[in-house]
Amino acid sequence: MLENYFPVLVFIVMGAIFGGAPMIISMLAGPSKPDDEKLSPYECGFEAFEDARMKFDVRYYLVAILFIIFDLEIAFLFPWAIVLDEIGWFGFIGMFIFLLILVIGFIYEWKKGALEWE
Amino acid sequence: MFDLMREALSFLPQDLVTVLVIISKITIIATPILLSVAYITLLERKVIGYMQVRIGPNRVGPRGLLQPIADGLKLIMKETIIPTKANRVLFILAPVLTFIPAITAFAVVPFDYEMYLSDVDASLLFILAITSMGVYGIIIAGWASNSKYAFLGALRSAAQIVSYEIAMGFALVGVLIAAGSLNLIDIVRAQEGSMLHWYWIPLFPLFVIYYLSGVAETNRAPFDVAEGESEIVAGFHVEYSAMTFSIFFLGEYTAMILISLLTAIMFMGGWLSPFQGIPMLEEMFAFVPGIVWLLAKAFIFLFLFIWFRATYPRYRYDQIMRLGWKVFIPITIVWLLVVGVALLVDLGPWFD
Numbered sequence: 463m464l465e466n467y468f469p470v471l472v473f474i475v476m477g478a479i480f481g482g483a484p485m486i487i488s489m490l491a492g493p494s495k496p497d498d499e500k501l502s503p504y505e506c507g508f509e510a511f512e513d514a515r516m517k518f519d520v521r522y523y524l525v526a527i528l529f530i531i532f533d534l535e536i537a538f539l540f541p542w543a544i545v546l547d548e549i550g551w552f553g554f555i556g557m558f559i560f561l562l563i564l565v566i567g568f569i570y571e572w573k574k575g576a577l578e579w580e
Numbered sequence: 581m582f583d584l585m586r587e588a589l590s591f592l593p594q595d596l597v598t599v600l601v602i603i604s605k606i607t608i609i610a611t612p613i614l615l616s617v618a619y620i621t622l623l624e625r626k627v628i629g630y631m632q633v634r635i636g637p638n639r640v641g642p643r644g645l646l647q648p649i650a651d652g653l654k655l656i657m658k659e660t661i662i663p664t665k666a667n668r669v670l671f672i673l674a675p676v677l678t679f680i681p682a683i684t685a686f687a688v689v690p691f692d693y694e695m696y697l698s699d700v701d702a703s704l705l706f707i708l709a710i711t712s713m714g715v716y717g718i719i720i721a722g723w724a725s726n727s728k729y730a731f732l733g734a735l736r737s738a739a740q741i742v743s744y745e746i747a748m749g750f751a752l753v754g755v756l757i758a759a760g761s762l763n764l765i766d767i768v769r770a771q772e773g774s775m776l777h778w779y780w781i782p783l784f785p786l787f788v789i790y791y792l793s794g795v796a797e798t799n800r801a802p803f804d805v806a807e808g809e810s811e812i813v814a815g816f817h818v819e820y821s822a823m824t825f826s827i828f829f830l831g832e833y834t835a836m837i838l839i840s841l842l843t844a845i846m847f848m849g850g851w852l853s854p855f856q857g858i859p860m861l862e863e864m865f866a867f868v869p870g871i872v873w874l875l876a877k878a879f880i881f882l883f884l885f886i887w888f889r890a891t892y893p894r895y896r897y898d899q900i901m902r903l904g905w906k907v908f909i910p911i912t913i914v915w916l917l918v919v920g921v922a923l924l925v926d927l928g929p930w931f932d
Contacts, residue, residue: 466698466699466700466701467698467700468602468698469602469605469606469687469697469698470684470687470688470697470698470700470706472599472602472603472606473606473683473684473686473687473697474680474684476603476606476607476610477610477679477680477683477684478676478680480610480614480679480683481675481676481679481680481683481827481830481831482676484656484823484826484827485660485672485675485676485823485824485827487656487823488655488656488657488658488660488822488823488824489660489822489823491656491657492656492657492658492659492660492822492823493659494659494660495659496661498664500661501661501662501663501664502663502664502665503663503665503725503726503727503728503819504727504729504730504813504818504819505728513726514665514725514726514727514728514730514731515723515726515731516728516731518731518732518735519735521739522735522738522739525739525742525743525901526738526739526742528905529742529743529745529746532746532749532909533712533742533745533746533749536708536746536749536750536752536753539750539753539916540705540753540756540762543753543754543756543757544756544760544761544762545760546757546760546920546923546924547760547923547924550924551924554920554921554924557920558917561913561916561917565913568909568910572906577901577902577905577906578898579897579898579901579902
């Protein structure tokens with residue numbers, strides 16, 4: 463059972479090599495002539511000012527929170543989906559009530575305008 | 581073939597041989613993927629070229645066939661620029677972090693009846709988990725660059741990716757209900773019968789949503805606001821150059837191949853022949869190995885990626901978020917209930 467996961471682990475390591483090796487080769491093979499202008503952050507037509515790590519719109523944060531709720535819900539649905547045939551109508555109605563509560567929350571978000579981007 | 585290798589290496593310790601066999605299998609899977617990424621870039625430029633009544637690249641090699649190799653060499657020979665304000669370690673790490681999830685997902689993709697690297701029972705869960713990791717690379721790239729454009733691009737990308745991830749996850753749940761298994765091999769076997777047994781019919785809305793979410797997840801046109809050139813230059817990878825940039829590129833195209841393969845596996849019967857169950861044609865095409873069917877189906881979806889890019893203008897950001905949250909998620913939730921009921925009443929040839 464667990465030995466099936468071993469190739470996956472090896473693949474992750476190999477993936478790091480496939481990704482990392484060309485970068486290292488390129489750093490060695492390419493020229494390196496840094497100067498101040500080249501190493502400054504990209505800006506169009508003027509010197510970069512202010513810190514780039516600035517305040518950002520709270521909606522991105524909101525999307526992240528909503529994502530956590532819904533992603534957990536999906537993780538919760540996974541085992542249910544697999545055994546649905548065995549647990550029958552009882553399981554279906556149980557999950558229906560759970561989804562209904564979530565959908566009520568979803569409608570509330572929608573009406574509150576949490577999903578609006580203007 | 582691998583038994584032969586095991587025998588030839590039998591003088592080595594058993595565990596080492598096992599690892600060597602796994603490594604060679606991974607190489608056999610990964611090399612064609614990386615090569616096809618190179619040639620998809622050429623295909624994309626050619627196809628878009630012809631769609632816009634141009635010829636596309638035609639100088640390097642016959643009909644431009646060596647163009648991807650020239651591009652690769654050029655990118656290797658260019659200077660890797662790490663901005664002074666950037667966080668060096670994270671800056672270098674970010675491209676690899678976007679690339680690893682995209683390629684590692686292939687560890688559990690079945691290519692034919694007996695052709696897969698590992699038969700993991702929770703393979704779909706693994707794919708959902710590992711592809712979700714891709715967003716970290718983008719966030720880290722945007723933050724580590726310490727550039728306004730990169731930062732904004734990363735935020736947009738991340739918000740877009742996580743939004744579509746939800747619709748994608750719900751679509752996967754629909755497949756799970758229908759197949760009753762997390763194992764991709766079992767999912768394909770459950771679709772056996774004929775073309776009409778494939779899940780694209782009972783799960784049609786989920787099929788469309790899964791594929792479109794895949795397009796949005798990989799930040800491809802028409803959902804490529806994250807790198808809208810005229811607006812925020814190139815989004816999260818504006819500060820990247822040479823190979824560090826190409827690894828992002830590689831990751832994006834590998835993810836495209838992955839989405840195409842998964843769509844083919846989950847909704848289009850994977851390696852199953854489209855002529856199954858049709859008296860004459862089934863025997864006529866019996867000699868075609870399953871992997872050819874799988875790759876042909878995946879190629880259609882890959883071609884659609886390119887076609888979309890040539891056809892549709894870019895969506896506005898608020899439209900993208902509206903489509904993800906207000907259209908896809910409600911449809912998937914409703915269709916999950918439909919599929920659940922269909923399973924419980926043993927509907928048609930799909931849910932018996």
